[in-house]
Every structure is written in C-alpha cells, then in structure tokens.
Amino acid sequence: MDFYIYNTLTGEKAAFKPVSAGKAGIYACGPTVYNYAHIGNLRTYVFEDILVKSLQYFRYQVKHVMNVTDVGHLESDSDTGEDKMAKGSEREGKSVWEIARFYENAFFEDCRRLNIRRPDVVCRATEHIEDMISLIRALERKGYTYTANGNVYFSIDKFPDYSKLADMTLDELQAGSRIEVDPHKKNPLDFVLWFTNSKFKNQIMQWASPWGTGFPGWHIECSAMSMKYLGDSIDIHCGGIDHIPVHHTNEIAQSEAATGHQWVNYWLHGEFLVVDGSKMAKSGGGFLTLTRLIEKGFNALDFRFLCLQSRYRKQLRFSFETLSDAQTAYRKLKGRIQSMVEGIHEGQPVRPEKMIPYKNLFAGHIGDDLNTPNALTVLWDVLKDEALHPGEKQLLVEDFDRIFSLDLLTPPEKQIPISDEVRIKELVEERNRYREEKNWAEADRIRRLLFEMGIILSDANGGTTWEVRL
Numbered sequence: 001m002d003f004y005i006y007n008t009l010t011g012e013k014a015a016f017k018p019v020s021a022g023k024a025g026i027y028a029c030g031p032t033v034y035n036y037a038h039i040g041n042l043r044t045y046v047f048e049d050i051l052v053k054s055l056q057y058f059r060y061q062v063k064h065v066m067n068v069t070d071v072g073h074l075e076s077d078s079d080t081g082e083d084k085m086a087k088g089s090e091r092e093g094k095s096v097w098e099i100a101r102f103y104e105n106a107f108f109e110d111c112r113r114l115n116i117r118r119p120d121v122v123c124r125a126t127e128h129i130e131d132m133i134s135l136i137r138a139l140e141r142k143g144y145t146y147t148a149n150g151n152v153y154f155s156i157d158k159f160p161d162y163s164k165l166a167d168m169t170l171d172e173l174q175a176g177s178r179i180e181v182d183p184h185k186k187n188p189l190d191f192v193l194w195f196t197n198s199k200f201k202n203q204i205m206q207w208a209s210p211w212g213t214g215f216p217g218w219h220i221e222c223s224a225m226s227m228k229y230l231g232d233s234i235d236i237h238c239g240g241i242d243h244i245p246v247h248h249t250n251e252i253a254q255s256e257a258a259t260g261h262q263w264v265n266y267w268l269h270g271e272f273l274v275v276d277g278s279k280m281a282k283s284g285g286g287f288l289t290l291t292r293l294i295e296k297g298f299n300a301l302d303f304r305f306l307c308l309q310s311r312y313r314k315q316l317r318f319s320f321e322t323l324s325d326a327q328t329a330y331r332k333l334k335g336r337i338q339s340m341v342e343g344i345h346e347g348q349p350v351r352p353e354k355m356i357p358y359k360n361l362f363a364g365h366i367g368d369d370l371n372t373p374n375a376l377t378v379l380w381d382v383l384k385d386e387a388l389h390p391g392e393k394q395l396l397v398e399d400f401d402r403i404f405s406l407d408l409l410t411p412p413e414k415q416i417p418i419s420d421e422v423r424i425k426e427l428v429e430e431r432n433r434y435r436e437e438k439n440w441a442e443a444d445r446i447r448r449l450l451f452e453m454g455i456i457l458s459d460a461n462g463g464t465t466w467e468v469r470l
Contacts (some may be wrong), residue, residue, distance in 0.1 A: 003058045003367045008267040019233050024055045027226040029239040030066040033103035038287035040273035040280030044240045047270040047312035049116040053403045054366045065229045066119040070100035070126050071205050096204050110290045113300035115405035123225045129207045131224040132216045136193045144257045148184035150197030156189050159253045166245045191250050192217040219250040237264040273316045305330040308372040343390040
C-alpha cells in the first residue's frame with residue numbers, strides 16, 4: 001500500500017518515494033526558545049508527530065531532525081524587527097543563554113505531555129555555527145552572495161526559481177512580506193546570511209567569522225543543520241504554513257544554490273490554529289499555552305484529540321467550547337475502551353481474518369495524507385462491531401494507538417468534563433449556604449444529587465472538598 005502526502009512544492013498529493021528505499025529523512029523547523037510555545041505551534045508539532053509515526057507504521061525507518069533556534073534572530077521572518085532572544089532576556093531579567101535553556105526545556109515538556117515523540121536529532125543553532133559559516137562560504141565561492149554594510153546577503157536575482165515554493169510572483173512576495181526598507185540590499189527580497197553590523201549594538205551572541213564577528217541570519221541554520229544530519233537530498237521538510245513565503249523559500253534558494261540540485265522532495269505544511277478568526281501568535285501577547293489549558297481543567301491529550309479531529313492542512317478553529325466537546329468525546333471513547341477491556345476472556349482465539357479488513361481500512365486513511373478524522377471513525381467502528389470479541393478489539397486499539405498516541409488502553413482518569421465541573425462547584429457552594437443556614441434537608445438533598453452525579457463530598461474544618469467516585 002502506498003503512502004500519499006500532499007506536496008506544497010507541486011500542489012499535488014503523490015505517493016511517497018524516498019531517496020533511499022525503506023528510509024525516510026524528515027527535517028522539521030523547531031522552536032525559537034525565547035518564550036513558551038503556544039497551542040498553534042503545538043498543533044504543528046502534533047501533525048509532524050503523526051507523520052513520523054505514520055511512516056513508521058508503513059515500515060519506513062525514519063530519521064527525524066529538528067532544530068532549536070537558540071541564537072538571537074529577528075522577530076519577523078525577514079531581516080527586520082526585534083531580536084527575539086534579547087527581547088526574552090529583557091522581559092525576564094535573565095541572560096539569553098538562561099532564556100534559551102529554560103524555554104527549550106519547557107517546549108519538550110509540552111511535547112512529552114502531548115505524547116509527541118522526541119526527534120532522533122535535536123540540533124541547537126548555537127552548536128552549529130561553523131556548519132553555517134561553511135555553507136555561506138560555499139555560496140560565496142559560487143557567486144550567490146554580496147557584502148554590504150558589513151553584512152553578507154544572498155542575492156535572489158542569481159537564483160531564477162526563487163518563488164517556486166510559494167507559487168507567487170516576486171512582486172506578490174514583496175507585497176506580502178512587510179519588509180522594511182534596507183538601503184543596503186540590491187533587491188528588497190535579498191536576505192542576510194551573516195550579520196556583522198546589525199541595528200543591535202552590544203549583541204551578546206556573536207561568533208568570529210571570515211566576514212567579522214557577528215551572528216547568522218535565521219534561514220541559514222535550517223539549511224546547514226538539515227544537510228549535516230540528512231545529506232543534501234532530503235525526503236521531507238515540515239513546518240507551519242506561515243513559513244512558506246519567506247523562511248522556506250529562502251531555505252530552498254540557499255540550499256539549492258549551494259548543492260546545484262533539488263534539495264527537498266516533499267514539503268509538508270500545517271495550517272493555522274485560529275481563535276475568533278485570527279491565527280494564534282506570540283506577538284499578540286494573549287496567546288494560549290498548554291499549561292493554560294491544563295489550568296482550566298483540561299488534559300494535554302484532550303488537545304491532542306482535538307487536533308486529530310481535523311486534517312492538518314485545514315484550519316483548526318479553537319475555542320474552549322470546542323475543546324470541552326473534544327474532552328467529552330475523548331473520555332467517552334476511553335470509557336468505552338475500558339469497558340471493552342473488562343470484557344476480555346482468556347483463551348479466546350484471535351481471528352486475523354476479522355481484523356485485517358479494519359487494519360487495511362485504517363492504513364488506507366492514514367496513508368491518504370494523514371486523514372486522522374477518518375481513521376478515528378474506523379476506531380469507533382471497531383468498538384461497535386459485535387462480530388469482534390473484546391480481545392481482538394483490544395489488539396486493534398493498540399495497533400491504531402501507535403499513531404494516535406492517546407493512551408487509549410490506559411484506564412481513564414477520575415476526571416469530569418469542564419462544563420460539569422462548573423456546575424458541581426455551583427452546587428457545592430449552594431449546599432454550603434444551606435449548611436450555614438442550618439437548612440439540613442436542602443443540604444442533604446444536594447449531597448444526594450451530587451452523589452448521583454458521581455461526586456463524593458468531604459466536609460472538614462477547611463471547607464468542603466469533592467472527588468469523582470470510582
């Protein structure tokens with residue numbers, strides 16, 4: 001069975017054909033560690049995790065490489081804006097190195113809670129400066145660069161296919177990039193490979209280079225590190241859809257200028273998570289983190305389940321109402337599976353002929369450009385099929401959860417939907433008022449009502465607490 005993915009470069013869905021038979025090399029743009037990842041960022045990493053696990057499900061040997069941008073680069077994708085690392089340092093009163101490590105750890109903790117598999121290679125930009133310098137020198141030797149005002153620029157006029165990924169004219173790219181005027185650029189779309197003279201004086205993160213002491217532009221790190229670990233012909237490059245017109249376009253230009261051939265065969269991009277019609281972004285100041293969702297009473301896997309209910313190339317409209325619905329559906333699913341597990345009897349023979357059609361159907365949906373909503377439907381069909389005994393269903397659930405990573409066979413936590421939690425708190429407060437008024441009949445009535453809802457109350461000197469009964 002072929003594995004089909006949508007290639008942004010061609011605008012078509014095609015069967016995956018790896019550079020090396022049976023292997024898949026994936027490079028994913030990782031976090032810039034100056035702040036927490038927001039849930040829009042995390043949606044992209046969930047999609048990439050599904051991709052990695054799906055390729056493994058199809059028996060490919062996957063090598064997944066992700067960068068960590070821990071060197072200061074500018075706030076916009078172009079060569080403008082504020083230095084992100086310096087901005088974080090100023091905000092929190094820590095050194096840029098402390099900021100980088102703190103938020104790198106926070107990012108991977110979010111990934112752990114979301115059951116996102118850690119990449120095989122996690123490469124920090126600050127540990128690969130020499131690789132970047134080597135790539136820039138190769139571009140310099142081939143005539144793709146020029147130096148102005150102490151900075152090394154890539155000349156896009158030397159690379160005729162510059163706009164092929166975005167499928168836009170140069171005028172359209174320039175109009176959409178919000179680039180500030182840089183009088184030192186020959187073309188407004190040229191980009192910096194190495195800064196020795198930026199607008200940031202006393203830059204902390206600087207390194208010696210053939211062009212003077214300075215720091216790399218953002219785009220060069222992904223090209224240098226991906227080729228270091230995956231070679232100069234890469235199967236798949238992933239990222240968010242916002243990377244297409246600038247970052248990934250620039251990556252292609254510098255990489256293919258250096259190698260002289262096509263660099264990446266398949267480009268996959270995750271769509272935005274949107275709130276009230278706008279994409280989630282750190283620049284807005286009010287972005288939502290995974291920790292914030294947990295503080296509101298949700299589980300990290302509630303959010304992962306929400307992500308799986310939508311295809312990665314479709315915008316995901318987020319609200320706490322949609323997350324609450326996903327939470328309810330996820331817990332209903334886990335409850336159904338737990339009841340199924342309790343019905344398993346020893347000695348029931350496994351009948352492959354009953355299971356194989358479901359495995360093939362599931363693989364067909366996953367192999368259709370990661371169609372997780374339809375794959376979830378197959379899971380529900382398995383649970384409803386009375387022709388399968390519980391042991392066979394358990395094996396299928398375990399098989400599917402290699403990709404879903406929803407801990408489906410782990411007993412459900414003693415939790416309730418957030419909408420019910422609000423109602424429970426209201427009833428507890430109402431009962432406490434009756435107790436203060438010594439209206440014991442009404443207080444007992446509410447206790448019985450809560451017990452019927454599955455809630456046990458405990459009264460102590462510190463007040464009333466409640467928990468979900470088994």
